[in-house]
Amino acid sequence: MARSAPSILLVNPWIVDFAAYDFWNKPVGLLSVGAALRDAGCVVRLLDCMDRYHPALAGDIAARTPAAVPERDDGSGHFLKTVLDKPEVLAAVPRRWGRYGLPLETVRRLIASQPVPDAVLVTSGMTYWYPGVQAVIACIRERHPGVPVLLGGVYATLCTEHARRWSGADCVIPGEGERAGLEAVAEITGLAVDSSRAADGEPFPAPAQDLYPVLRSASLITSRGCPFRCPFCASHLLTGGGFRTRSPESVVREIETHLGEKGTVDFAFVDDALLFRKEEHLLPMLRLLAAKRLPLRLHAPNGMHPSWIDGETAVWMRKTGFRTIRLSVETVNPDRLREMGGKVTAESLTEAVQRFVEAGYSPAELGAYAIMGLPGQPIEETAETLAFVFSLGMRVSLAAFSPIPGTASWAEAVAAGLIAGDADPLVSNHTAFLALTRPSEYGRFVKLGTLAADGNGMLKKGVRPMENAGFRKRLAEFL
Ligand code: B12
Structure with missing residues (x-):
């Protein structure tokens, strides 16, 4: 029988990793x-095990950010880490493994304090974070x-069979979830839904971030x-249906709502290709935003495509308050x-x-992503890339x-004997894969990482x- 207002609990599990x-x-x-479910008439609640500003941690700053690390002023920061015993397959990785986020007891308490929901929807991030998924489902x-x-989520989509066998969930739903999630919830709760409804003509709804108390x-x-x-x-495996954009107006409205209701000023763009078709998408959005003169700090933590940066884009990014700018360089080796x-x-x-310097940035405000440890990629190549990026300041x-x-690189790694086709996703953790497949060089990779941090x-x-002789000397050891 159909009931009114089914109650849904959304859960973001812990990250379980060597670093986060x-x-x-x-x-x-x-x-x-969650936004789609709410639109369809559900009452939606959120339990985010990674919420560093959860009121349950009020006064307990140590649970938000480890005491030894000062809180940053841009909303980014360290998570609390609870060290765990490493699973057997990671025994050879010389790093401490652990659970990041809210303490276990806090999560248990928060689950107990919620009204009993009609269904729980759990997401999953990196494929190799599945132990966090298992743990929260067990709670x-x-x-x-x-x-x-x-x-x-990502793990459920890329490792569907593994998730069906090991996650503990009743139902694993791969792919985009607005429609499939709604249909599954409708089936469970008897909710009558029109799953074809797109929120106000947009291709997908704005995430329900208003569910965060802070x-x-x-x-x-x-x-x-x-x-x-x-x-x-794996982007193409995760996002079916080609490239789709929300309207600039709806994004600006979302920003204004969070700023007005919660005082949020730090916003991070997590698009796969933020600059693609920028004339129709990013630039109109930034112009609209600039006209509002909002006191924002904007961040682009995902690598942007450098050849799509022109003078106009750099100027509008500056005007609207972009603080974090990361560009993808990958490597300086043209063949690769x-x-x-x-x-x-x-x-x-x-x-x-x-272009960014002409728009008023100093090069030191900009960052580049370089890749290391590709199969067959010597450490010297990453050191050269590092030298090149640093030479730009x-x-x-x-x-x-x-x-x-599911990616071409996975098939190649399997063919090269670097990973088994049916390997535990844990061994594809980026720290683990490097340590397990390049054990004799791992120490040098760590040293290069320290050098990058020092630079x-x-x-x-x-x-x-x-321009510093001591630094150049240390780098020369790798070239
Ligand atoms: C944004 C992002 C980041 C951001 C994270 C910021 C943030 N806000 O989360 C940053 C820059 C920090 C980041 C870092 C990294 N990332 Co990243 N990242 C992404 C990216 C581009 C988008 C993720 C996202 O938000 N997608 C948008 C949402 C809408 O999609 P979604 O979460 O999948 O949700 C949809 C469905 O899955 C489903 N769904 C989700 N939950 C649920 C639940 C239920 C019940 C249902 C029914 C459906 C459902 O419905 C949703 C809507 O349709 C993805 C690529 C991609 N396109 O997914 C890579 C990706 C997840 N990252 C990846 C990697 C490798 C990394 C790094 C390890 C890179 C590195 N070597 O340093 C680091 C690791 C970070 C760490 N250790 O903490 C890989 C994952 C690899 C893996 N094995 O799983 C991806 C897939 C990119 C790739 N290379 O292919 N990343």
Whole structure:
């Protein structure tokens, strides 16, 4: 029999990893599904195990950010880490593994204090974070044994069979969830839904971030999909239906709402390809935003495509308050760049930096992602990339390669014997994969990581690493 107002609990599980940092992470996919459910008449609540500003932590700053690390003023920050015993398959990785986010007891208490929901919708991030999914589902089962648990998200989509077998969920729903999640909930609760309804003509709804009691920072997802098919990336497997954009007006309205209701000023764009078709999308959005003169700090933590940065884009980004700008460079090796799809060149990075400098940024405010540990990629190549990025006066973030199930790089890694086709997703953790597949070099990779961090630290103090003899000497050890 149909009942009114089914009650749904949305859950973002813990991250379980060797390292994690809150780059304004919000589970925007889960919250979009939540928005769709709310539109269809459900009462929706949220339990985000990664919410550093949860009122349950009030006064307990140590639970928000480890005491030794000062709180940053831009809404990003460290999570509390609870060290756990490493699973057997990760025994050889010389790092401490742990659970990040709210303490276990706090989560148990929060689950117990909620009204019993009609269904629980759990999301999943990285494929290799599944132990956090299992743990939170176990907590829900403990308290609400009869309530159906549905699982979606990145892990559920890329490792569907693994999730069906091991997550503990009643139902695993791969792919985009606004419609499929709604249909599943309708079936469970008897809710009559029109799942074909798109919120006010938009291709997907704005995530229900108003569910956070304190919204210190928010994520913005203004488009879905990516026009590229880079061999290492799973974006095309996660976002079906091509490239779609929300209207500039709806994004600006979302920003104004959070600013007005919660005082949020830090917003991070998490689009796959923020600059794609920028004339029709990003630029109109930024012009609209600039006209409002809002006191915002904007962040682009995902690597942007340098050759899409022109003078106009850089100027509008400056005007609207972009503080975090990350560009993808991957590597300076032209052959490998071609193998990876040929979308970036070292020259395009140089030009992008020039455009940003002309718009008023200092190069030290800009960052570039470089990749390390690709199969067959020598450490020297990453060191050269580091030298190149630092010679431009910008910061560098080293991203360790790890193969993602379903991608071309995964098939290659399996064919090369680097990972088993049916491997535990844990061994594809980016820290683990490097340590397990390049054990004799792992120490040098760690040293290169420290060097990158030191170079970034020098830039912060106004010193260019490549103009410092001591730094150049340390880097020379890798070249
Ligand atoms: C934004 C992003 C980040 C941000 C995170 C910020 C944030 N707000 O979360 C930053 C920049 C920090 C980041 C970092 C990294 N990322 Co990242 N990131 C992404 C990205 C581009 C978008 C994720 C997202 O928000 N998608 C949008 C939402 C709408 O989609 P969604 O969450 O999947 O939700 C939909 C469905 O899954 C479903 N759904 C979700 N939950 C539920 C629940 C239910 C019940 C149902 C029914 C449905 C459902 O419905 C939703 C709406 O349709 C993805 C690529 C992608 N397109 O997904 C990569 C991606 C997730 N990242 C990836 C990687 C590798 C990384 C890094 C490890 C890179 C590196 N080497 O350093 C780091 C690790 C960070 C860490 N250790 O903390 C990989 C994942 C690899 C893996 N094995 O799982 C991806 C897939 C990109 C890739 N290379 O292919 N990332």
